[in-house]
Amino acid sequence: MGLFTINCFVMKEKRLVIDYVEYDSLAEMPERERGLMECAMESANKAYAPYSKFHVGAAVLLADGTMVQGSNQENIAYPSGLCAERTALFSASAQYPGQAVVALAVVGHFEGEYTEASPCGACRQVMAEYEMRYGNKLTIFCYLKGGRIRRIEGVESLLPFGFNADL
Ligand code: THU
DSSP states (O other): HHHHHHHHHOOOOOOOOOOOOEEESSGGGGGHHHHHHHHHHHHHTTBBBTTOOOEEEEEEEESOOOOEEEEEBOOOSSGGGOOOOHHHHHHHHOTTTTSSSEEEEEEEEETTTEEEOOOOHHHHHHHHHHHHHHHHHOOEEEGGGGGGGEEEEEHHHHHGOOOOOOO
């Protein structure tokens, strides 16, 4: 049988569906989730972003209820800076290495106005590492324009087909 004939039989079209929740405002959120979001908002005010002027704040919730803040820290040599999400995750891991990370909230503002903040690809990969390390899914909250909040269960929804080698 020729190669052409085999190809005709093996192709399948598939579809990926992502579920997420959207709150209309902070007021709609359960208290604990709102607390994490507010912690991220406070953190954004500690960003060092003289180059992009985009102030990003993140807050990580650990299994014991501890919240750890992170904000973007820029550098004149641009790639030497770090995103808010990774600053928060690495700080949490450095201070509380035994505590699983259960949730992460992220917000960003530009020229005094909140804008959509969604984790970059590198931060998504780092989040995936914490899920793998602690064996639980992360809940991710992103502050959107107009004060809405997106809630996503599990990094897989943000990073489908991510790197996941069996090492
Ligand atoms: N940034 C974050 O802190 N988190 C993201 O997920 C995307 C981008 C920062 C990096 C840089 O300091 C600024 O936002 C503009 O890209």
